[in-house]
Amino acid sequence: MDQLALYDKILQLTAPWKTENVHLDEITGQITIKVTCAESQLPCPKCHALSKRYDSRKRYWRHLDTCQFQTIVEADIPRIKCKQHGCLTISVPWAEDSSRYTQMFENHIVKWASETSILALSRQLNLSWNAIDGILKRAVDRGLKKQKKVSCLHLFVDETCIAKPREFITVLSNQKGQVLAIADGRSSESLLECFSHVPIQYLNKVRSISMDLSAAFKKAVETRFGRRSSQLIAYDHFHIAKILNEALNRVRTAEVRSMPNIDQLHHYKTRFIWLKGNKNRDLDTHAQLSDQSQYLVNTSTVWFFKEQFRDIWYRSKHIKVKTVWKNWIQLAKETGIKPLISAAATVERCLLGILNATKYGVSNGRAEAINNNIKALGRQSRGYRNKERYKTAILFHFGNLDMRLSTI
Numbered sequence: 001m002d003q004l005a006l007y008d009k010i011l012q013l014t015a016p017w018k019t020e021n022v023h024l025d026e027i028t029g030q031i032t033i034k035v036t037c038a039e040s041q042l043p044c045p046k047c048h049a050l051s052k053r054y055d056s057r058k059r060y061w062r063h064l065d066t067c068q069f070q071t072i073v074e075a076d077i078p079r080i081k082c083k084q085h086g087c088l089t090i091s092v093p094w095a096e097d098s099s100r101y102t103q104m105f106e107n108h109i110v111k112w113a114s115e116t117s118i119l120a121l122s123r124q125l126n127l128s129w130n131a132i133d134g135i136l137k138r139a140v141d142r143g144l145k146k147q148k149k150v151s152c153l154h155l156f157v158d159e160t161c162i163a164k165p166r167e168f169i170t171v172l173s174n175q176k177g178q179v180l181a182i183a184d185g186r187s188s189e190s191l192l193e194c195f196s197h198v199p200i201q202y203l204n205k206v207r208s209i210s211m212d213l214s215a216a217f218k219k220a221v222e223t224r225f226g227r228r229s230s231q232l233i234a235y236d237h238f239h240i241a242k243i244l245n246e247a248l249n250r251v252r253t254a255e256v257r258s259m260p261n262i263d264q265l266h267h268y269k270t271r272f273i274w275l276k277g278n279k280n281r282d283l284d285t286h287a288q289l290s291d292q293s294q295y296l297v298n299t300s301t302v303w304f305f306k307e308q309f310r311d312i313w314y315r316s317k318h319i320k321v322k323t324v325w326k327n328w329i330q331l332a333k334e335t336g337i338k339p340l341i342s343a344a345a346t347v348e349r350c351l352l353g354i355l356n357a358t359k360y361g362v363s364n365g366r367a368e369a370i371n372n373n374i375k376a377l378g379r380q381s382r383g384y385r386n387k388e389r390y391k392t393a394i395l396f397h398f399g400n401l402d403m404r405l406s407t408i
């Protein structure tokens with residue numbers, strides 16, 4: 001096989017394209033492969049009608065290195081004159097129309113960018129951040145266009161801070177941990193924008209949308225899904241349990257403070273005893289709880305309701321679970337303990353969302369895990385100065401997209 005035929009094979013060229021010559025510049029350490037198109041008539045890119053060549057324009061593409069040499073493909077790209085569409089530049093089989101890199105080179109960048117930092121890639125391949133960003137952006141756009149089937153049975157929405165001071169994005173993901181859409185801010189418009197990126201046929205199949213207690217996200221679901229929203233909104237256990245824990249702490253602090261100073265010492269720093277979950281309670285904790293309960297009666301009452309709350313949440317396979325919750329709310333209100341009454345009012349207001357969450361067993365844990373990954377991505381890149389670049393990186397790494405370019 002001669003040298004030109006070898007490069008035809010390497011670039012996977014077929015007629016009418018062929019390698020004309022290969023030049024090595026030893027001073028710059030660069031190989032230039034000149035490719036030509038011999039045909040005088042070529043198909044129009046729009047209607048495919050054979051049309052005469054009109055003129056040509058020289059272009060260059062970076063290709064994968066040949067051994068230690070940076071390799072450039074050079075070609076005069078013909079323009080044809082179609083009777084119907086006028087003068088048009090024809091597409092080349094080795095690169096995307098707008099790209100300055102061959103498909104094989106772009107695939108190489110996409111593969112490596114998923115395994116290393118942009119900084120390392122930039123240094124290793126002597127490419128600017130802008131160049132890499134352009135390749136990744138095209139890869140993400142390609143992946144989003146190729147996406148045929150999206151799993152949308154259970155959606156998760158969360159906000160995450162991506163830059164100081166307090167610059168937020170809203171992230172919509174599914175039960176597989178796949179990021180489906182991102183939008184600036186954390187308003188109801190942000191979530192509506194996320195929904196607009198998901199094909200309507202998939203949104204129609206949604207059974208639950210898990211979220212924190214954000215009024216903005218609730219409003220967005222109500223706007224997008226109308227009456228169906230009450231069956232979809234699922235509140236996260238962590239965020240409601242947090243309200244109860246805060247109520248417990250307020251009651252405990254007030255109760256301890258109302259004691260004579262000498263007695264306060266005995267109850268001081270007992271916060272974590274009350275907050276410990278059932279699984280983490282050892283015999284010593286049980287003894288301490290029993291001891292403290294004798295003196296902190298209101299705290300003990302709120303603790304009892306907190307424990308009941310968790311039991312109902314996780315063991316709510318009961319047919320009349322709604323009645324069980326209503327009884328819990330009623331009894332909590334009857335205690336007369338203001339922070340508990342306020343927490344019970346929140347539970348009452350969110351009851352449909354709680355019932356949806358327990359029905360499907362969904363929580364925002366997965367969305368929180370994605371948030372952590374997003375923040376870790378920012379730290380690895382030493383912070384993204386450009387927000388759009390950060391958003392592209394999130395979809396690149398967590399969008400589960402097929403971003404490969406099909407080579408010739």
Ligand SMILES: [Zn+2]
Pocket residue numbers: 044045046047048049082083084085086
């Ligand atoms: Zn045409």
